[in-house]
Amino acid sequence: MVATAAKQAEQLRLDGNTYFKKDRLGAAIDAYTEAIALCPSVPIYWTNRALCHRKRNEWTRVEEDCRRAIQLDHHSVKAHYMLGLALLQRKEYAEGVKELEKALDLGRGANPKGYMVEEIWQELSRAKYLAWEHESTKRSWELRNLKDTCEAALKEKHFLDNCGDQGAVDGTTQSISEQLKALDRVFQKASEVDTPTEVPDYLCCKITLDIFRDPVIAPSGVTYERAVILDHLQKVGKFDPITRETLYPSQLIPNFALKEAVRAYLEKHGWAYKMD
Template structure:
């Protein structure tokens, strides 16, 4: 058999294995699906979809390290793979690498909106991205609260030092303390959203993603 014929036979066999893997996955036979996709990869390692399909199996089993490895390989083979960027983003979020995870989810959303803007996957990506962004906002908000508290204590200390020139040490007039508390209370309020948009509001989602 010639090399070309052998290559064609390998491609056909790899596709058959992929189809078997898909069938196993639909039946929730994840181990069998992984074996089938692994066989396809062994025959044709440069086909990105085989890697993303196996990564999806690892995602189903919460084996995020393996899912990340397969997604990175898939992206090397096809940098426009929506699924690879999406699952890589989820894997990174699972490792608490929030910034990098959000970056990958944003990339997958960008690619998905360009290729299939009305697909279910674009909405799924947006929902995961929304949750990640909210966690990021919460983390930043908590840090700002800590910084405001430190600043408030520093301001109190400055008031004590100022007032100690004419008053007993550590004495701060109540009026000044109340004014200071009001300033920082307003600062905290400004960091709280007045309205939380429902995560699954279809009209809102479509407006943000440019869907019709």
């Protein structure tokens, strides 16, 4: 009886996959739901249904199915990945980032060169920027309110200190002006961490123009993004794309100094990219 149910559930999964490929999402969901009813302890049935809900932008259902899949299999890359995306939709940025990081770690362990690793990486980068943007906006409002409060308190203090002392008005006015300018400089400095800056050219790959994640240096002295230069050597030819000198993968050496420089830059500017 159990074997029969498992066989039926697996056939329903295959049917659901066929419907999904044809973009018949309703039929696919029905097939996966029937498979779940027969064998609720199989995590892939839950993640497959979650994928259908994702295509429909039904994020609450995506979250529910992914949480169930994770209960059954803590190492499900797809479950952690889609749960992360669902949490981002609810603006739960911190939790969403955690789930995407978990998915990325699991994906790297299972298949480092798989398509999902790059897809997860891109979503994680976007999620971390959204998290930074959300927090920076919150801090900006808090700083603005605090600055207004400080200015009001400073003006009130000077008014009370000099109330009735008409002879000190000119000196007081000058003192208030100077202190308000000093206060403005303090808050301007405090807000710099939330001001996006352009990444210096030397921290970017010369091929993609994107910031380095895993820089490697060639014998020519030129540094490239590892995945990009390896792809070039495999598909284009065994030569340095800039100097045109002969180049083999074994000649590439990790550029730890530049990698550390990138990490330091990103941390300083509040960008929480995860280095390889």
